[in-house]
Amino acid sequence: MWPWEHLAFAYVLYSLTTNVVFRRSPSAGETIAIAVGSQFPDLLDKPLAWTIGITETGYSVGHSIFVAPFICLAAYAVAARLGNRTLASAFSVALVSHPIADILNRVLRGEVVDPRIVLWPIASPPVGSQSGFIDHFRRYFFRYVHHLLTDGLTPQVAFQSLLGLSVVAIWLFDGAPVAADLWRAWRDRSRQ
Template sequence: MWPWEHLAFAYVLYSLARNVLSRTSPSAQETIAVAVGSQFPDLLDKPLAWTFGVIDTGYAVGHSIFAAPFIILAAYVVAARRGNRILAGAFAFAHLSHPVADLLNRVLRGRPVDLRIVLWPIKSPPPATQGGFIDHFARYFIRYVNAIVAGGLTPQIVFQSLLGLAVLVLWLFDGAPVAADVWRGLHAQRRQ
């Protein structure tokens, strides 16, 4: 999945959970924690594999169900020191949504589920291709654009479209967190 898809997937799930369970919308800080958490596995694994060659594949530490408790504990410690433990929950929720979204994406593309994505260090999928970060990005992006242009109305395109609509509707329903805060801040500065 692409970064914007991981963010949309995590935000939709988190917003729905927050609105249903606590009857409140995510705050701007929670939304930022969701954004960071939704990207964290790829921000950790892709550069380690594609740029630095420390690990063999882009599905390792950050995607691992075995490393997740330690990553979430570290997020909790940071959030507790800042006095806002709910941010750890938002980060954890989004972090855990990432590998789920990767597995779901495989199904939507008509490929079998590969649990090796989440089983590092016991198992890892083989490296897809050689090359650096830019090589991988270009290869995957060209494949993505070709699939959109030539693929027609596939389950993946339908899911992406519905996900995009859902995130927009929920974000507006939630009061446009982050953007609304920036807007209020700019308005307050003009008044001074």
């Protein structure tokens, strides 16, 4: 999945949870924690594999179901120190949603799901291309654009479209966290 898809998926999950269970919308801080948590597995794993070459694939430490609890505990410790434990909840939901979204994306594309993408260090998926980060991005991006332009409305494209519309609607319903806060800060500052 692309970074914006991970962000959208994580935001929808977290927002629906907070709105249904706690009867409140995510704050700006929680929204930022969602953004960081939803990208964290790829920000950790892709450079380790594609740029530095420490791991074999872009699915290792950050995507691991064995490492995720420790990352969530570290997030909790940081959030507790900041005095806002809900930030850890937002980060953790987004972090855990990332590999789930990767698996769901493969299902929607009709591909075989390889459970090894979440089983590091016990197992790792087969090694793919050993090219660098830019080469990987370029290959995946052009494949994605080609898929959008030639394959028509597939289950994956339908899901992505529905997810995009959902996240915009839910974000606006939530009061446009982050954007609204920045707007208020700018407006208050310009009045001074």
